[in-house]
Amino acid sequence: MDVNSWKEFLQGDEKAFSSLYRSYFNELFAYGLKIGFDEEVCKDAIQDVFYKIYISRNQLTHIRNIESYLLHCLKNRLFDIHNVETQINYINYNDIILESENSVVERIIEKETELQWKDEIKRSLRVLPPKQRKIIYYHYQLNLSFNEIAALLDMNPEAVKKSTYRALQKMRENQQLKNPFLTFLLAFL
Known part of the structure; x- marks a missing residue:
């Protein structure tokens, strides 16, 4: 049935695409959880994989083992998500620390300069x-x-x-x- 659904989907059958999604979702979800990703990330990655398959079906006519192809695509998508999240967390963490350190130092310098000017003006006013x-x-x-x-x-x-x-x-x-x-x-x- 899955081979037939795949062939029908490649020929443009929308129902076959839905059938593929329902047939493989649980297997893909279990695989994503097994390799260490949380539920929401797995669901998002599965959606991404099926979206990519849907929009590029004309280039996928050479795929014969849909199950293996889907598992491979899911694994790649999960690791792409992981890499992006890791990079974002790393960048944000460093930016926050540098920004905080710089802004605190800058505020101290500005306050000190302002106090010096105020003292000088007070002396001058006397x-x-x-x-x-x-x-x-x-x-x-x-x-x-x-x-x-x-x-x-x-x-x-x-x-x-x-x-x-x-x-x-x-x-x-x-x-x-x-x-x-x-x-x-x-x-x-």
């Missing part, structure tokens, strides 16, 4: 008179415009702008390290 400190705070921390600061401090907007410039110049002159943040701030005035 040399400013209170009014200039307020202007810097309003402009860069609260994002207030020169007009808004002028209204708050009862000043001329042009005077606020000049005071901001002078404050930043003074901070830059008094900083011990070259701070790119302060240079950046000065560039926009």
